[in-house]
Amino acid sequence: MPASSSALPPPDLAQVVSCVSGYDPKALPVDKVQEVIRRFVQPVRVAERVDLRATLGRVLAEDVIAPMDVPAHNNSGMDGYALRSGDLGADGAATLRIAGTGLAGHEFSGDVPAGSCLRIMTGAVLPAGCDTVVPQEFCRVEGELIHIPAGVLKRGDNARMRGEDLRAGQPALLAGKLLRPADIGLIASLGQAEVMVWRRLRVAFLSSGDELRSIGQPLSEGCVYDSNRYTLWAMLQRLGCDVLDLGVVRDDPALLEAALRQACENADAVITSGGVSVGEADHLRSVMAALGDVAFWRIAMRPGRPMAFGSIASHGHRAVLFGLPGNPVAVMVTFYAFVRDALLHMMGAPVKPLPLLPVAAQTTLRKRPGRTEYQRAVLTPLPDQPGRYSARTTGDQGSGILRSMSEADGFIVLHHEQGSVQAGEMVDFLPFEGLV
Numbered sequence: 001m002p003a004s005s006s007a008l009p010p011p012d013l014a015q016v017v018s019c020v021s022g023y024d025p026k027a028l029p030v031d032k033v034q035e036v037i038r039r040f041v042q043p044v045r046v047a048e049r050v051d052l053r054a055t056l057g058r059v060l061a062e063d064v065i066a067p068m069d070v071p072a073h074n075n076s077g078m079d080g081y082a083l084r085s086g087d088l089g090a091d092g093a094a095t096l097r098i099a100g101t102g103l104a105g106h107e108f109s110g111d112v113p114a115g116s117c118l119r120i121m122t123g124a125v126l127p128a129g130c131d132t133v134v135p136q137e138f139c140r141v142e143g144e145l146i147h148i149p150a151g152v153l154k155r156g157d158n159a160r161m162r163g164e165d166l167r168a169g170q171p172a173l174l175a176g177k178l179l180r181p182a183d184i185g186l187i188a189s190l191g192q193a194e195v196m197v198w199r200r201l202r203v204a205f206l207s208s209g210d211e212l213r214s215i216g217q218p219l220s221e222g223c224v225y226d227s228n229r230y231t232l233w234a235m236l237q238r239l240g241c242d243v244l245d246l247g248v249v250r251d252d253p254a255l256l257e258a259a260l261r262q263a264c265e266n267a268d269a270v271i272t273s274g275g276v277s278v279g280e281a282d283h284l285r286s287v288m289a290a291l292g293d294v295a296f297w298r299i300a301m302r303p304g305r306p307m308a309f310g311s312i313a314s315h316g317h318r319a320v321l322f323g324l325p326g327n328p329v330a331v332m333v334t335f336y337a338f339v340r341d342a343l344l345h346m347m348g349a350p351v352k353p354l355p356l357l358p359v360a361a362q363t364t365l366r367k368r369p370g371r372t373e374y375q376r377a378v379l380t381p382l383p384d385q386p387g388r389y390s391a392r393t394t395g396d397q398g399s400g401i402l403r404s405m406s407e408a409d410g411f412i413v414l415h416h417e418q419g420s421v422q423a424g425e426m427v428d429f430l431p432f433e434g435l436v
């Protein structure tokens, strides 16, 4: 099976950009970049059957059909007494005889005739004819009788009906669902041990720049340790991708070509960092261009700016290429602004815009219209307003200051058209953490 088998051949980049109004590779707004990428990337459609416990974060390749009703029986939602609603008076009051006890997981074999009730526990099967459960705390028990006062109960209360969660034959989950804990539990509730999911996306990455050293090497004058491969590795892990680390590749055309070819032959997407800005003396750009269909952009954003995008191929194997800038914050910002959605789409998952939280800016934020800014910021809970926050930046917003990402709770997103923000004004905040 080829690593990069897509259902459809990827479109031509020139064709894609011709559909995007106002496309200017030298000053491309963030939303245009997103549009080009969305039109260009294709899902990788190779399915595999996987044990349920290994499917967290994977994407369903086919609908999961409920083989039975869930719950499979009418049952009690409370500890109390199961009864026939026809036995309740017009005001809801009744006196009933206790016919026996029904426990969860144990069948009650007796009869519950009209005028009587069954002492019942949560989850126990409702006997035939019973459609309502009165919680035990609502009734007074007197020997074999219970007294239900007026006004506490109506027909159907606390009864869980067969099939109310899922109906036999109906899809319980639809293909394309990114599986979260509730979905895994839902599939388990159907008694299903394995699931058809799309195979993991394979993503190769490398760092480029002659000043980069790998961990374990001595740091000579003018050199820095390569942190981008570690951030990229971690971000890709979070997305559930299979990763292929191609290391630091020296600025040598033959080495760069060999590495990119290896990426194409083994991965669906390749991410590089460094070496794509206009001023670069590096060979990376020309090697990328020689291997495929690649555009070099200047994006109207901060941090970020230079980025290469397209596809490259080697011996018939094609990979989507993201040539990210080298600065450690720019790598992360461009990954979250562009690469994340593209990879999710390639994984077969639905892609929705991320929710933005309105927060109050603690200080004035200087910004000029005409570019999108992602300022790293820390949230502070507002006193007496649970769940509401204000935000302040982490300080120096230099794109080489990785500490600004580490300290932040998320980005203050200052949109393309937006100008400076005054202290106290509301701004959009993109949190790093999600709940599930």
Ligand code: AMP
Residues within 6 Å of the ligand: 207, 208, 209, 211, 212, 224, 225, 226, 227, 228, 229, 273, 274, 275, 276, 277, 280, 325, 326, 327, 328, 400
């Ligand atoms: P470039 O995009 O190649 O011009 O790189 C911009 C800046 O990011 C330079 O200061 C590089 O040293 C730095 N840089 C590039 N790649 C990495 C990396 N993998 N890890 C840490 N810093 C990097």
Ligand code: MG
Residues within 6 Å of the ligand: 208, 209, 210, 274, 275, 280, 282, 326
């Ligand atoms: Mg460089």
